[in-house]
Amino acid sequence: MNIITNFLDKNKYSRPGTKRSKTTKIAWHYVGNARSSAIANRNYFNNAPKHKTSASSHYIIGLNGEIIYCVPEGEIAYTTNSANSYSIGIEMCHPDSSGKFNTLTYNAAVELGVDLARRYKLNPLTDFIRHYDVTKKCCPKYWVDNKNAWEKFKKDVNSKLKGNTTQGSSTTRFKNGDYTGKKARVTADVLNVRYDRGTNYKVIAKLKKGDIVKLNYCLNEWISIEGYKGNKGLGYVHTDYLEIM
Ligand SMILES: [Zn+2]
Incomplete structure (x- = not known):
């Protein structure tokens, strides 16, 4: 969304x-x-x-x-x-x-x-x-x-x-809220890391399948991840392409 x-x-x-x-x-x-x-x-x-x-x-x-x-x-x-x-x-x-x-x-x-x-x-x-x-x-x-x-x-x-x-659905949905201290694995072949939450923001890095990211905060299916130089010193990716570890 x-x-x-x-x-x-x-x-x-x-x-x-x-x-x-x-x-x-x-x-x-x-x-x-x-x-x-x-x-x-x-x-x-x-x-x-x-x-x-x-x-x-x-x-x-x-x-x-x-x-x-x-x-x-x-x-x-x-x-x-x-x-x-x-x-x-x-x-x-x-x-x-x-x-x-x-x-x-x-x-x-x-x-x-x-x-x-x-x-x-x-x-x-x-x-x-x-x-x-x-x-x-x-x-x-x-x-x-x-x-x-x-x-x-x-x-x-x-x-x-x-x-x-539905209970037992195959993917864990991300909820809005704090995810600091948690990690996730990239499931897409290529995943754009953006400057802020939304596809209208510029791509500041690219991740590939299997990469591990450190999570920060999820809002409306966009989650911030640590180690990037986007808004507030974070990167932003869509949660459809992550699985929580
Ligand atoms: Zn009306």
């Missing part, structure tokens, strides 16, 4: 800084502006004080599957009207006016949905909602016009969630 943290500046229109006390729903949206990019939507939210429109979301998923994290989960975003206090809001970009999501955007939404459902202990089948379910607004348009596609999305997240948490 390629999450780019790029928080909005605090302002009363799109990031008031109000704390939220609970998360019981994940609310899904479409941006409505066909072909617009995730960063363009993020910047529109950030410019809210200029156009005086109260709008924002916690995440925006772009046309290339990139995910911009723009309001901290613990704060209110102005996404889903009366549901804002208890939901995390996600906007999704789309290539045309039908509002149908492309495969990259859809797959990223499934991954983000799995991650949020796991962390907040939610059931995708009952705890994922559309903007439409709160206000009857036609959003996300394709999932309002095609209820089966909405049901399929929830089922796709649910089956991936269950698949990833």
